[in-house]
Amino acid sequence: MTSPFILALSARMAALCLPVSGARYDLPQPLAWRLTGHNVTDGMAEKAVLVLNDLRPATAYRFEAEGVGAISFTTPALSGLVKAADFGLRSGTDIADEEAALANARALAEAVAAVPPDGMLVLPPGRHVSLPLRLKSHMTLHFEEGAVLQAPASRQHWPILPARDDTGRMLGSWEGLPADCYAAPLHAVDAEALTIEGPGIVDGGGDRSDWWTWPKETRNGARRPRGLHLIRCRDVQLIGFTIRNAPSWTIHPQGCEQVAAVGLSIQAPHDSPNTDGFDPEGCRDVTLAGLHFTVGDDCIAIKAGKRGPRGEADHLAETRRIHIHHCLMERGHGGVVIGSEMSGGVHDVLVEDCDMIGTDRGLRLKTRRGRGGRISNIRLRRVRLDGVQTAFSANAHYFCDADGHAPWVQSRDSAAVNETTPVIEGIAVEDVAIHGLAHAVGVFLGLPEAPIQSVTLSRVAVHSHDENAIATPPIMADHIRPMRHEGVLAEHAVISCDDPALLSAGVISLVASETSP
Known part of the structure; x- marks a missing residue:
């Protein structure tokens, strides 16, 4: 036993x-x-x-x-208990009350400063509207039942994180590059032994402000904030709380080590832009267990930074040893996604014993020429997919960024191999049950100069199809034909499958190369 x-x-x-x-x-x-x-x-x-x-x-x-x-x-000992209410924290104020949001931010900052090493700050029941709060090392923030930390509707007095700190290290970021960004409602920088926990709620206020109306733009020269942003933190526990309505990505550990996120509920409306659920970037040793996702973009998006337009790479860091188990991805563009920001390399990802319901994709890898980096040792096992469009995909012609549709990115002709050539190798999928499949079991589109290597599919069973599915291109690349109820297709990829019936006789591309008719 x-x-x-x-x-x-x-x-x-x-x-x-x-x-x-x-x-x-x-x-x-x-x-x-x-x-x-x-x-x-x-x-x-x-x-x-x-x-x-x-x-x-x-x-x-x-x-x-x-x-x-x-x-x-x-249970560990507690060196001291600090109550936020003792510092003048107001509850029940209107989200448009800028004065209350500023006063609560000051009260909470004083309360954080008062927490002794290995002590705890308790947020009481009630809705507490506050500007962003920065946490510190060796502390626990505990949300009591009924406690809600609510971001205000206005950006007035909202702090901005610069792209780099005084030593030149990346601080603020946006889609894998250093960039000024608004601070998250909860954030920490260089913190160790930090725990955020409790049955309460963190509400990023994206649904009651204008964050979702300018998803790819800036205001005051800054990008949108995350819901919870952890920068270069180590030994972090996130336990039991709900986090919802983030202005952009919901939880973003950036350059962190030893992070455990357990028993969380991560929520955003289905039409909210780029509200990924959990995006570890440049991180090592991350465990996600018992998480429930209903979001507007990818549920889990594993990243490792993006090479800059002039080849800048000093901000990149590999992501390694990510363990995802017993999670429910209940809506989202992808269940578990790797990329497209993967220039630092993503390695050793294990996804097991999960449910993915109504996600557009199950396991999705995406990159393109110019990114460089390597994705390796990706395993998915004992997973149920229900209502997915395409179960598994790996796409090395992903048309992201302003030049994503340029011929040099989308050409199926072989290009020169250099440090900007992305590599994908070692994908193992086993013991997966698929229900309500719409487009294809698997689509693997590699580069002719760097084919996808060592993809193994074992004991994958398609139990039913979505009879209302409309034929649609299953991956975001040019020259892809629409698909409906197809099996596994590969182009410039080496696939091993224990069920020959799953292998499709069709092709992925409408044209073989830029010069083909």
Whole structure:
């Protein structure tokens, strides 16, 4: 019998994984559990990742669940508790009240400064409108049940992060390049041992301000903020809260190490622009477990920066060791996406025991000539796809940026290989069930000068098709023909599939090269 294991642990919260065979986001059936410590608590678990709240610091606990064994753990000690209400925090103010937003930002900044090392700041129940708050090292921000941290409707007094700090390191960013950007409602820079937790809500206010009306533009020379922006942080835990209505990407760890995001709800309207759910960029050792996504763009987009227009690369950092499990991607352009900003390289990504429902794509890789970088060792297993358009895709002719449709980007003729040539190799997909497929099982379009290597599909089953599907090009590249209910197609890609029936006899491109008729 495999015992539960700890995913994240703080003085007041614990997140556990219940290792039940056949579990994805939900358990096959509810399990009774019991927690003993300073008192006894009983409950029923319906999800594979269980978040426990209202624990006591420095207390020994024993957790038991029906059919999965037991585990003992001790919560960390807490050096001090700071209450935001003691610093004059106002609740229930109007989001248009600029004075209240500024006053609350000052109160929260004073409260953060008062938190001792390894202490906790508690946000009480109520809606607290505040300008962006910067967190620090060795602290926990805890949202009580009913607490909402709400961004104001106005950008008045909103801080802007410069593209680089005083030492020249990237600080603000936009789509993989250094850029001035508005600070996120919650953000941290160079913080260590930081925990953000609790059953409360972070609301970025994108639905009640004008952020979503200028998705690719600037205001006051700055790009839109994220919902939660973590820059060069280390040893971060994000546990149990809801984050919604981000002005752009919802959670953006940038250059971080050892990040665990567990039991979160990440929300944005389906038509909100570029509101990706979780975008680790230039990060190492990131775990995403038990997350529920309903967003306006990609649910998870793994990135590694973008080479600059003149070849600038000093801001790039590889992304490595990303583990995604027991998550629910319930709408979005892609379930798990890699790129298109991948110039620093993306390696060792494992996606397992997840549900993707109503996402346009399941696993999606995208890049283009000029990016450089390498994508390698990408694994997806024990995943259910329901209502997807194309289950798996890898596209090395992605038409992003102003020159994305230029002949040198889109040509199917071989080009010279250099440091700007992207490389994709090592994609393994196994034990995947597909329901309601619209366009194609898989489309893999590589570069003639750098074909996609070592793609393996094992035990992939198509259970049903979307009978209302309209034939549509399944990837964003030029010269792609519309597809409907097709299998696996490859061009300049090496594919191994254990089911010959999945391999399509069709072609991807309408033309073989720029010079073909």
